[in-house]
Amino acid sequence: MIFVDACLKKQTPYTPIWMMRQAGRYLPEYRATRAQAGDFMSLCRNAELACEVTLQPIDILGVDAAILFSDILVIPAEMGMDLEFVKGKGPVFHDPLRNEADLKRLADDSDEKLSYVYDAIKLIRKDLAADKALIGFAGSPWTLATYMIEGGGSKTYEISKKMLYSNPSLLHAILRKNTDAIIKYLLKQIDAGVNAVQVFDSWGGALEESAFFEFSWSYMKEISAAIKAQHPEIPVILFSKGISGYLDKIDGTFDVFGVDWGTPIEKAKAAVFDRYAIQGNMEPTRLYSQEKIKEGVEHIVKVMGKEPGHIFNLGHGMLPDLPVENAKYLVDLVHELTRR
Amino acid sequence: MIFVDACLKKQTPYTPIWMMRQAGRYLPEYRATRAQAGDFMSLCRNAELACEVTLQPIDILGVDAAILFSDILVIPAEMGMDLEFVKGKGPVFHDPLRNEADLKRLADDSDEKLSYVYDAIKLIRKDLAADKALIGFAGSPWTLATYMIEGGGSKTYEISKKMLYSNPSLLHAILRKNTDAIIKYLLKQIDAGVNAVQVFDSWGGALEESAFFEFSWSYMKEISAAIKAQHPEIPVILFSKGISGYLDKIDGTFDVFGVDWGTPIEKAKAAVFDRYAIQGNMEPTRLYSQEKIKEGVEHIVKVMGKEPGHIFNLGHGMLPDLPVENAKYLVDLVHELTRR
Numbered sequence: 001m002i003f004v005d006a007c008l009k010k011q012t013p014y015t016p017i018w019m020m021r022q023a024g025r026y027l028p029e030y031r032a033t034r035a036q037a038g039d040f041m042s043l044c045r046n047a048e049l050a051c052e053v054t055l056q057p058i059d060i061l062g063v064d065a066a067i068l069f070s071d072i073l074v075i076p077a078e079m080g081m082d083l084e085f086v087k088g089k090g091p092v093f094h095d096p097l098r099n100e101a102d103l104k105r106l107a108d109d110s111d112e113k114l115s116y117v118y119d120a121i122k123l124i125r126k127d128l129a130a131d132k133a134l135i136g137f138a139g140s141p142w143t144l145a146t147y148m149i150e151g152g153g154s155k156t157y158e159i160s161k162k163m164l165y166s167n168p169s170l171l172h173a174i175l176r177k178n179t180d181a182i183i184k185y186l187l188k189q190i191d192a193g194v195n196a197v198q199v200f201d202s203w204g205g206a207l208e209e210s211a212f213f214e215f216s217w218s219y220m221k222e223i224s225a226a227i228k229a230q231h232p233e234i235p236v237i238l239f240s241k242g243i244s245g246y247l248d249k250i251d252g253t254f255d256v257f258g259v260d261w262g263t264p265i266e267k268a269k270a271a272v273f274d275r276y277a278i279q280g281n282m283e284p285t286r287l288y289s290q291e292k293i294k295e296g297v298e299h300i301v302k303v304m305g306k307e308p309g310h311i312f313n314l315g316h317g318m319l320p321d322l323p324v325e326n327a328k329y330l331v332d333l334v335h336e337l338t339r340r
Numbered sequence: 341m342i343f344v345d346a347c348l349k350k351q352t353p354y355t356p357i358w359m360m361r362q363a364g365r366y367l368p369e370y371r372a373t374r375a376q377a378g379d380f381m382s383l384c385r386n387a388e389l390a391c392e393v394t395l396q397p398i399d400i401l402g403v404d405a406a407i408l409f410s411d412i413l414v415i416p417a418e419m420g421m422d423l424e425f426v427k428g429k430g431p432v433f434h435d436p437l438r439n440e441a442d443l444k445r446l447a448d449d450s451d452e453k454l455s456y457v458y459d460a461i462k463l464i465r466k467d468l469a470a471d472k473a474l475i476g477f478a479g480s481p482w483t484l485a486t487y488m489i490e491g492g493g494s495k496t497y498e499i500s501k502k503m504l505y506s507n508p509s510l511l512h513a514i515l516r517k518n519t520d521a522i523i524k525y526l527l528k529q530i531d532a533g534v535n536a537v538q539v540f541d542s543w544g545g546a547l548e549e550s551a552f553f554e555f556s557w558s559y560m561k562e563i564s565a566a567i568k569a570q571h572p573e574i575p576v577i578l579f580s581k582g583i584s585g586y587l588d589k590i591d592g593t594f595d596v597f598g599v600d601w602g603t604p605i606e607k608a609k610a611a612v613f614d615r616y617a618i619q620g621n622m623e624p625t626r627l628y629s630q631e632k633i634k635e636g637v638e639h640i641v642k643v644m645g646k647e648p649g650h651i652f653n654l655g656h657g658m659l660p661d662l663p664v665e666n667a668k669y670l671v672d673l674v675h676e677l678t679r680r
Binding site: 156157158161162164165166205208209211242243244245246261262263264267283285286288289292315319321 | 496497498501502504505506545548549551582583584585586601602603604607623625626628629632655659661
């Protein structure tokens, strides 16, 4: 698989590409399947429909990898937390974690309750072309913790950070719980058939440097090391958003470093490409304009050259009103400009 | 004034400190004055009450500078846009800017309509101790534009960025309008008595590197150059949040570079301290714990040493539930540890 080879820094005939949130609302086909499923969590829990939306961008765009359709919050949901996706507001936990007792109530067997995910993976892997990779994923322990503690999304993360600075042992206990659950979950995704896994640390950049390495990166590295110890052949991608100030301290046993659009690709390359493959980093809103797509692709391709170890991606997820034809244009252009 | 001297890299007896959003909801005295004023914009438009809340942190905390109490959105409001602060949601413009015609409707004399700000400045400067500086401010052209275009706060800035990539000349026309208004506004603030000015670019970090320099930093530099040409004695502070990946390209005629908590202070010092004074950068949520305040202050003070040119500040604004006694502890500790 071209995608897996690129993750492992092997030669590939061209640079593979996939897009974060490539199965999403910008696709009319996704909106149709979503309407069938009812609410968002019902779509995540329905293996057949999750399979269907996972495969849509492969057929429509021709990307080199599919990413399992799911949500990072299925873990806390299956730990027993009361999750609701509120229209116009996003995810809400009605019973946020604020103390030891709240933490003790959470189930230890979320990895078993997530069997609908493994069912979806088996279906997808059966229907997906043999040369296309299937990427599994989980949220990072810290990113999950912010939702669990705040009770939803946040601008300031102040409840989580108050815990971090005034009761760090409670936060570490929550992160421990999340880390153990994520490792078991990702190992079961691999058993079910995914060809690579990515850990999404959407809110790592909310932390100052010392806190980021203590409360987020250390747990991500632990997850990665646990996966690589059992499955050295499976690429692990770590992606923390908003940490361009911390690149010189990135370490650990993993394969691919995900780069957001706030980190110039030259700097990411200089900081980590000697040790890791790089995935990223085009600004997603360039997809509003084919001219700007071309400019962005040419720049990234020029910087990354044709050395093995680059996976083209956006620096963040697809937005709901991006034109499908521009996403298709991007995929074709990356393939064309990077052919060896 | 110690604050002004530090901005101009002159020797000072100790490192001056003030805090972004130091006049705010964490102070019971602020909440009392705010309740008198009614809504938020009424407080901004009432020179006596704006003076009162501006001075509160000077008396209560002993900071070295007062910052004018106002809001960055007074400029678009006085251009004629329909601004409302909606509880639990933040600022909303009911008539967002989406095309040339919307832009043409905006008034050119916002700087004259903002006379209540100059009245407040005169009152504050009269009541403020002679050794304490008064800082005036404005939002950056880009940051104001995001609110004007999106119609309020945003997570993705997708309408603004769609304009940036698909209709850049319209965005430049909006930025031109904002820049001209900001220059006139800041010059009038100086005429009224402020001793320094800061440009807040809260959402500069939403832009990728090339877009940041073209659509935000270039206009900030233009503002700074215009101020310095007329008032070389007035320090100009430029603060863009979330641009730690772009530090090596920072240039322009200004005095102080504001550093958020996502940029390690060592890196900010290495990148810009040869040319600019530095203001920042303690993580605001450290203020939940005196132990963590001490750790943060000791680190920053150690890195910055006792060379002239550092103004201690937070990397972002004070939060509503931070304890006042911890803010006071921070101010005293910075003064104590930096005494020459």
